[in-house]
Every structure is written in structure tokens, then in C-alpha cells.
Amino acid sequence: MITSLRSLTTERQRRREARIRQLEQEREERERAIFDRVPELAWIANLQAEIGLDLARLLLRAPTKFGKSFDQLKAWSLELSTQRQALFRQHSIDPADLEVRWDCPACKNTGWLPAEQAGPDTVRPPQKCHCLLQEEFDDLFRAAGLVGPLKEQTFEKFDVTVYPAADRDYMAKLMRYTRQFGNAVAAGEPAESLLLMGDVGRGKTFLSSAIANVVVGARKTVVYLTFSEFLDLVRMHKFDDDQQYQEGSQRLMDADLLVLDDLGAEKVTEFVAQELFTIINHRMNRQAPMVVSTNLSPAELEDTYGSRIASRLLNGFDAVMLKGQDVRKVLRGRRMGLA
Numbered sequence: 561m562i563t564s565l566r567s568l569t570t571e572r573q574r575r576r577e578a579r580i581r582q583l584e585q586e587r588e589e590r591e592r593a594i595f596d597r598v599p600e601l602a603w604i605a606n607l608q609a610e611i612g613l614d615l616a617r618l619l620l621r622a623p624t625k626f627g628k629s630f631d632q633l634k635a636w637s638l639e640l641s642t643q644r645q646a647l648f649r650q651h652s653i654d655p656a657d658l659e660v661r662w663d664c665p666a667c668k669n670t671g672w673l674p675a676e677q678a679g680p681d682t683v684r685p686p687q688k689c690h691c692l693l694q695e696e697f698d699d700l701f702r703a704a705g706l707v708g709p710l711k712e713q714t715f716e717k718f719d720v721t722v723y724p725a726a727d728r729d730y731m732a733k734l735m736r737y738t739r740q741f742g743n744a745v746a747a748g749e750p751a752e753s754l755l756l757m758g759d760v761g762r763g764k765t766f767l768s769s770a771i772a773n774v775v776v777g778a779r780k781t782v783v784y785l786t787f788s789e790f791l792d793l794v795r796m797h798k799f800d801d802d803q804q805y806q807e808g809s810q811r812l813m814d815a816d817l818l819v820l821d822d823l824g825a826e827k828v829t830e831f832v833a834q835e836l837f838t839i840i841n842h843r844m845n846r847q848a849p850m851v852v853s854t855n856l857s858p859a860e861l862e863d864t865y866g867s868r869i870a871s872r873l874l875n876g877f878d879a880v881m882l883k884g885q886d887v888r889k890v891l892r893g894r895r896m897g898l899a
């Protein structure tokens with residue numbers, strides 16, 4: 561389903577804040593348990609906090625609690641630390657249990673590495689941590705709709721041997737051709753939109769998601785929608801959530817690649833046809849690439865979606881035909897050990 565990239569950032573932020581709170585709570589719970597077991601440790605922790613306050617008061621020239629000098633306080637604190645270490649050993653306590661156990665110690669789960677003095681006059685500004693970059697990358701896949709099996713359907717896994725021997729050369733060529741398309745879009749080069757035609761089970765979805773995976777892998781934005789998901793989106797506009805529809809359709813127009821999988825034979829309303837036309841037309845005018853797949857013949861396309869859409873798809877797209885038999889049967893047979 562369509563999720564806006566803006567809401568993904570907010571969601572990510574919320575997820576991180578919640579996780580940080582959780583990890584801090586876990587630390588407090590561990591500390592409480594340890595202090596219950598060894599009360600001397602709680603006493604030392606309190607005293608060290610008081611000493612810290614007195615050190616600060618000395619720096620501010622304010623009256624102190626213990627009336628000791630800076631050096632005396634330092635020595636006392638050091639002595640307490642030694643006692644603390646001894647208590648850890650005596651009670652087999654891992655000192656790390658008193659610290660927060662960050663998933664990413666580098667950024668303490670914030671996703672950001674703080675600004676750093678990089679030279680005498682240069683400060684390196686805060687930078688995204690590798691964990692945030694990875695998370696954004698994963699979110700791009702999710703936002704693209706590439707989840708579950710779709711994420712696994714890559715060119716590397718495309719297997720021509722599921723096709724009849726006579727069609728394998730053709731399908732291998734077609735695979736290379738669609739892969740070139742994916743690489744071009746990934747590199748931001750101009751590419752003519754693809755119309756993948758062929759009967760059910762010829763691998764249209766596989767090739768569509770393989771292309772989408774290449775493009776998302778290059779950190780471009782992709783929206784991958786089945787036609788029925790597109791219908792759900794349009795219904796949102798009609799019924800409940802116009803804002804979400806606006807955001808969603810905007811993403812369909814703006815994405816570096818739009819994949820519309822499985823334009824089927826179900827008759828669409830005038831309104832759906834209009835929305836579909838607007839999006840296709842907008843992208844074609846901007847020369848923004850699309851992959852559309854269908855099991856309909858040209859005549860059926862025109863009959864179902866009207867001549868305006870059919871003509872855009874058949875004349876404006878690079879139409880390729882997938883051959884062979886229903887490969888899903890072959891795959892099912894293989895899973896059952898039949899072939």
C-alpha cells in the first residue's frame with residue numbers, strides 16, 4: 561500500500577524514540593534489581609552523585625556540602641570507584657548491566673553522529689549513522705510496496721529453465737532487455753516505458769518486481785502497485801480519505817519508477833479510467849518511466865480501459881510479449897518434486 565515518504569520519516573523518528581525509552585527503562589530495571597541485591601552499590605552511586613555536585617559547586621565558587629577541596633573530592637570519588645569494582649567482582653555483577661545496551665552504540669540509537677572537531681578550525685556537522693542509512697533504505701523498499709516475495713524476485717533469481725526449451729532463448733533475451741531497462745532507470749538515464757504483455761503465469765510480475773528491485777537498490781523511489789491496489793487507492797478518494805489519496809497519487813506521479821502490475825479485464829469506472837489516464841499522461845509528458853503489465857490483448861485493453869489509455873500504452877510504451885507456458889505450474893510441480 562502507498563505510504564508517503566514524509567510519514568515514513570515521522571514513523572522512523574517515533575520508532576527510535578520509543579526504542580530509546582524502552583532501552584533506558586530496561587537499564588533502570590537492571591539497576592534497581594542490582595541495588596536491591598547489593599545496597600552498598602546504591603549508597604556508592606548516591607554518594608558519587610553528591611561528590612559530583614560538590615565539584616560543580618567548587619567550580620562555581622558556591623558553598624559545598626562536604627567542605628572538602630577539589631583534590632580531596634577527586635580522591636574520595638576514586639576510592640569509591642575502587643570499592644564499587646570490588647563489589648562487582650564479589651557479587652559477580654557485569655558493570656555493563658548498569659549501562660544502556662544500545663542497539664547501535666555508535667549513535668546511541670538516535671540515528672545521528674554528533675558534530676565533531678575535525679581540525680583546528682573545522683567542525684564536522686552531525687552525520688547520519690550507518691544504522692539510519694540502512695533503515696531509510698529498508699523503508700524505501702517498504703514504501704515502494706516491495707515486501708514479502710516481491711523483494712525476493714530479482715534478476716539473479718530469474719530462471720529460464722522454467723520455460724519450455726523452445727522459448728528459453730527468447731526469455732533470456734527478454735530478461736536481459738528488461739534488466740537493461742532497470743539499470744538505465746537506476747542510473748537516471750532516459751528509458752522508454754515498458755508494457756509487459758502475455759498470458760497469466762508467464763513471469764510478468766517476476767520481471768516487474770526484478771526491475772523495481774534494481775531501481776530501489778540504487779536508492780531511487782519506486783512505487784509498485786498491483787492494479788487492484790491502485791483501485792483501492794482511487795476508492796479512498798471517493799469515500800473516506802481524500803488527503804491520503806492526494807498524497808498517494810502524487811507519489812505515483814513523482815516516483816522515479818512506477819510499476820502497475822496486472823491490468824486486468826475487470827471493467828473500470830469512468831472515474832478510475834480518468835485517474836489512470838491522468839497519471840500515465842503526466843508521467844509520459846515528464847518522460848518518467850513506467851512498467852505496466854497486462855494479460856489483455858490490445859483489443860481487450862481498448863475495450864476495458866478506453867481508447868485514450870489503450871493508445872497511450874500501445875503507442876507510447878515499448879511493448880514486449882512474454883512467451884511460454886504458465887510457469888507457475890512448472891514451479892508448483894518442482895516444489896512437489898515432479899520436474
Ligand SMILES: [Zn+2]
Pocket residue numbers: 664665666667668669670671672689690691692
Ligand atoms: Zn546508529
